[in-house]
Amino acid sequence: xxxxxxxxxxxxxxxxxxxxxxxxxxxxxxxxxxxxxxxxxxxxxxxxxxxxxxxxxxxxxxxxxxxxxxxxxxxxxxxxxxxxxxxxxxxxxxxxxxxxxxxxxxxxxxxxxxxxxxxxxxxxxxxxxxxxxxxxxxxxxxxxxxxxxxxxxxxxxxxxxxxxxxxxxxxxxxxxxxxxxxxxxxxxxxxxxxxxxxxxxxxxxxxxxxxxxxxxxxxxxxxxxxxxxxxxxxxxxxxxxxxxxxxxxxxxxxxxxxxxxxxxxxxxxxxxxxxxxxxxx
Amino acid sequence: xxxxxxxxxxxxxxxxxxxxxxxxxxxxxxxxxxxxxxxxxxxxxxxxxxxxxxxxxxxxxxxxxxxxxxxxxxxxxxxxxxxxxxxxxxxxxxxxxxxxxxxxxxxxxxxxxxxxxxxxxxxxxxxxxxxxxxxxxxxxxxxxxxxxxxxxxxxxxxxxxxxxxxxxxxxxxxxxxxxxxxxxxxxxxxxxxxxxxxxxxxxxxxxxxxxxxxxxxxxxxxxxxxxxxxxxxxxxxxxxxxxxxxxxxxxxxxxxxxxxxxxxxxxxxxxxxxxxxxxxxxxxxxxxxxxxxxxxxxxxxxxxxxxx
Numbered sequence: 068x069x070x071x072x073x074x075x076x077x078x079x080x081x082x083x084x085x086x087x088x089x090x091x092x093x094x095x096x097x098x099x100x101x102x103x104x105x106x107x108x109x110x111x112x113x114x115x116x117x118x119x120x121x122x123x124x125x126x127x128x129x130x131x132x133x134x135x136x137x138x139x140x141x142x143x144x145x146x147x148x149x150x151x152x153x154x155x156x157x158x159x160x161x162x163x164x165x166x167x168x169x170x171x172x173x174x175x176x177x178x179x180x181x182x183x184x185x186x187x188x189x190x191x192x193x194x195x196x197x198x199x200x201x202x203x204x205x206x207x208x209x210x211x212x213x214x215x216x217x218x219x220x221x222x223x224x225x226x227x228x229x230x231x232x233x234x235x236x237x238x239x240x241x242x243x244x245x246x247x248x249x250x251x252x253x254x255x256x257x258x259x260x261x262x263x264x265x266x267x268x269x270x271x272x273x274x275x276x277x278x279x280x281x282x283x284x285x286x287x288x289x290x291x292x293x294x295x296x297x298x299x300x301x302x303x304x305x306x307x308x309x310x311x312x313x314x315x316x317x318x319x320x321x322x323x324x325x326x327x328x329x330x331x332x333x334x335x336x337x338x339x340x341x342x343x344x345x346x347x348x
Numbered sequence: 349x350x351x352x353x354x355x356x357x358x359x360x361x362x363x364x365x366x367x368x369x370x371x372x373x374x375x376x377x378x379x380x381x382x383x384x385x386x387x388x389x390x391x392x393x394x395x396x397x398x399x400x401x402x403x404x405x406x407x408x409x410x411x412x413x414x415x416x417x418x419x420x421x422x423x424x425x426x427x428x429x430x431x432x433x434x435x436x437x438x439x440x441x442x443x444x445x446x447x448x449x450x451x452x453x454x455x456x457x458x459x460x461x462x463x464x465x466x467x468x469x470x471x472x473x474x475x476x477x478x479x480x481x482x483x484x485x486x487x488x489x490x491x492x493x494x495x496x497x498x499x500x501x502x503x504x505x506x507x508x509x510x511x512x513x514x515x516x517x518x519x520x521x522x523x524x525x526x527x528x529x530x531x532x533x534x535x536x537x538x539x540x541x542x543x544x545x546x547x548x549x550x551x552x553x554x555x556x557x558x559x560x561x562x563x564x565x566x567x568x569x570x571x572x573x574x575x576x577x578x579x580x581x582x583x584x585x586x587x588x589x590x591x592x593x594x595x596x597x598x599x600x601x602x603x604x605x606x607x608x609x610x611x612x613x614x615x616x617x618x619x620x621x622x623x624x625x626x627x628x629x630x631x632x633x634x635x636x637x638x639x640x641x642x643x644x645x646x647x648x649x650x651x652x653x654x655x656x
Contacts, residue, residue, distance in 0.1 A: 077421045078453035090447045094436055174434035178495065181399050181430075182451035183423040340418065343402050345363065346432060 080191070083184035087192025088199070095200040098169075100161055107157070108208040111149045115215035122219035129220055138222030139230060142213055143294065146234045150209070151241055151290055156267035158201045159245025164253035164263050166193040167339060174346045187336030194250055194332060201242050209235065230295050237293040244286045244324045247331035254338040286327065292320035352410075353378050353503060353534050354398050359407035361393050368393035370558035371407070376536060380529040382545030382566070383538040385555035391538045392431065394555065395507045398536070399428045412503060424452060427496035431507040431538075433488060437481035441472060441491045444480060445498055452499045466498035467491070471520065485638055486517035493521070497528070504528060506537040510544050512638050515621070515628040522547050541641050542566070543578070543617045577601050578617040580641050582624070583609040585634030593633055597623070 078086065095101060118141065122129070129136045167190060170176035179189045209231075217227040245267070252266070253259040271285045282288045291314045315323070354376040361368040369390045385391045396402040397409055400416035400423075409415070414422055436444055445463035450456065467476045470490040475483065480491060489509060496504055506525070510518050525548050529535055539545050545552055546566050554562040584590050587610040594600045599616035614620040628636040 076453050077424060078451070082453070083451065086447075086450050089450070090436075094438070097438060174430075174432040175436060177399075177401065177428070177430045177432070177434075178448055179451070180401060181423055181426070181428040182448065183420045183453065184451050185420055345396075345402070 077183045080185055080188050083188035084192040084195060086184070087179065087189050088195045091193050091196035092199055095162070095196050096203065100165075101200065101204060104158060104161065105204055108154065108204055111145060111154070112208055112211045112215070114145070114149070115212040118219060119215045136220055138217045138219040139227040141219065142216045142227065143230070143234070145212060145216065146209070146238070147294055150205070150238055151294075152272075152287065154205070155238060155241040156245050156271075158204070158242060159249045160260065160263035160267055162197045162201060163194075163246040163249025164259035166190060166197060166250050166253060167344075168253055168259070171344050171346065176344055177346065180344070186339045190250065190254070190336050190339045191332065194246060197246050197250075198239070198242060201246070202239060205238055205242070206235070209238065233293075233295040237290065237295075240293060240321070240324055241286070241290055243328050244290075247328040247335070248286065251331040251335040251338075254335045254342070286324070289315060289320040289323045289327075291315075292317050352376065353381075353412065354536065355410045356394075356397075357408045359397065359404050359409050361397060361402060361405050367558050369397065372558075372560050373407075374553060374560050374563060376553070377551070378534045379551060380525065380535045380537065380549035382549050382552040383536060383555060384540070384542060384545050384552050384566075385538075386540050389540075389556045390558040391540075391555055392507065393558070395431075395505065395536075395538055399426070399505055424499070425502045427499065427501035427504045429492045429496040429504070429506045429509050431511065433485070433512075435480045435488065435491075438479060440477050440479055441467060441483070441487075441494070442476040445491065445495045448495045449498045454499075462498045462500075463494070466494040469497065470494045470524065485512040486514050489513055490517065490521070493524070502534065504533060504535045504537075506535065508538055508540070510539065510541075512640060514636050515625040515639055518544075518639065519625055543621055543641075577613045577615055578620070578641065580612045580614065580617075580620065580624075580639060581606075581609055582612065582636060583638040584636045589633040590627070590636075593627065 118129075122138075129141065167176065170179065170189075170193075176189075180186055213227070213231050214224065217224050217231075248266075249259070249263045252263050256262050271287050274281045274285055275287055352375040354374075356372050356374050359372045360370055372390075372394070383391055383394065393402065397404060398411055398416065400411075400419065403417045409417075411422060412425055416422055439447070442460070442463055445466060446456075446459045449459040449462050449466075452459075454462065464473075464476065467473055470493050472487060472490050472494065475487055480488065483491065489512065493506070493509060496506070504525075509525070510521055513521060522544070525535055525537060529549070535548075537545070537548060550566045552563070552566045553560055582590065587605060587608065591603050591605070591610050594603060594610075594612055597620075599614050599619055601613040601615055603613075604611050612620070624636070624639065627633060
């Protein structure tokens with residue numbers, strides 16, 4: 068038997084979670100899922116290239132219903148429609164629902180659950196790895212998109228830069244919120260991927276179209292308050308955005324999103340602590 | 349010293365309508381104990397219960413004097429080598445064991461040193477920096493054992509640790525397990541092959557259909573085993589040359605070829621395994637990659653025991 072090093076005390080929750088983070092980040096970054104979603108993130112960049120080429124060929128810039136739309140506004144719309152309403156929920160669904168499920172499918176969960184760490188630390192560590200992984204995936208795509216789109220329509224990169232930082236913060240909050248909710252779905256429900264997709268692309272868009280309290284049961288409702296860009300006023304998109312008329316204040320939204328993240332992770336952690344994982348032989 | 353390493357008291361586990369373990373009361377003493385039973389007998393369920401992966405449906409189980417379910421601190425004192433061939437394939441053996449030992453609360457430096465020592469103990473130092481995905485079956489089994497021993501646990505729980513190993517690796521692993529026992533560690537090791545268990549310890553728990561059929565000295569059922577032919581599946585480089593060698597011995601009852609393998613039925617498994625190990629060591633008939641044994645023969649013995 069190897070010579071003992073008996074100084075070890077059972078690690079605490081945060082320390083355990085950080086060790087799981089270290090173990091999981093590399094696995095997540097180089098997974099097939101990341102390669103696939105990396106390709107998906109090429110989509111907005113491709114659209115940005117097309118817009119930039121179009122802008123170069125037509126020096127008058129983009130007009131929507133006769134009004135000139137600046138690069139910053141276009142970038143803002145792309146962030147909202149492509150990222151917040153599509154890519155961020157997709158990343159949340161595919162990674163969040165599989166935080167524990169991947170280890171169960173690969174039958175490697177045994178190695179983590181037979182170590183002196185709380186099981187919920189495994190979930191938290193993997194959630195943090197998910198955040199780091201998805202931010203690393205999204206960041207190059209958003210940056211490229213920004214540098215391609217912001218100068219169009221006579222816009223300036225320097226002037227738009229502060230809003231880029233705000234957008235990156237909003238994306239991080241969106242990834243955190245969707246990831247936590249789908250982590251909960253993944254630990255509590257059967258067929259979590261289907262449930263997650265229905266939530267993100269069925270429930271949320273449908274409920275946001277109607278006035279009333281139901282829209283408060285979506286993440287997108289709270290995300291609207293984080294949008295910093297001025298949208299074009301006379302466009303079809305602006306008409307669509309007017310539907311989200313009743314937007315909570317920034318601090319209310321941040322507080323609610325923080326609550327959603329904390330409660331979702333706590334419930335997901337409880338589920339992992341109590342659940343038996345029977346691996347198929 | 350703890351009188352009962354593992355104490356099960358009217359322990360039952362069922363999965364829906366299926367019974368995995370049925371009202372088992374048993375005390376596992378310190379030292380090396382073999383858990384013997386055919387596939388589906390309840391071995392894996394028992395192993396999962398004593399490693400805290402499953403919660404008892406009924407009854408109680410304590411390990412090292414404490415309940416194991418939802419008691420992560422106890423894993424400081426336990427090392428577990430699971431049955432499944434599952435790894436983080438892209439990591440090297442050293443990275444993987446280090447990462448797992450870090451979960452025991454040691455620093456990165458300490459973890460790396462402990463991992464390196466454990467890897468040396470299972471004789472994998474040369475392959476420590478290779479990716480696990482490139483390991484042979486025997487090496488994968490040994491790296492699993494390394495992660496189990498690296499934090500110097502009091503109790504080692506090994507689920508089918510010799511499965512798929514070649515004869516030489518198997519002999520080394522058996523020697524290691526016996527050495528750990530001699531060093532004062534307690535080991536619970538499961539297998540469906542009596543010959544393997546017998547080479548490590550005389551103390552066995554015989555399990556079938558979710559119940560403990562017998563506990564105590566392995567030699568008491570030894571004669572029963574000898575009455576039944578034992579099937580051995582050998583994946584090797586030159587199967588025909590091996591078959592010619594086997595046919596020269598009276599204990600070989602039948603032979604058949606499968607893709608890249610020869611399947612032998614023997615009436616004297618001890619003698620056969622000893623000869624096979626010597627053959628593998630000499631390399632006279634090429635490399636022997638893997639030796640496995642289906643448990644039909646053991647099942648026959650269990651049926652006999654249940655009837656009697």
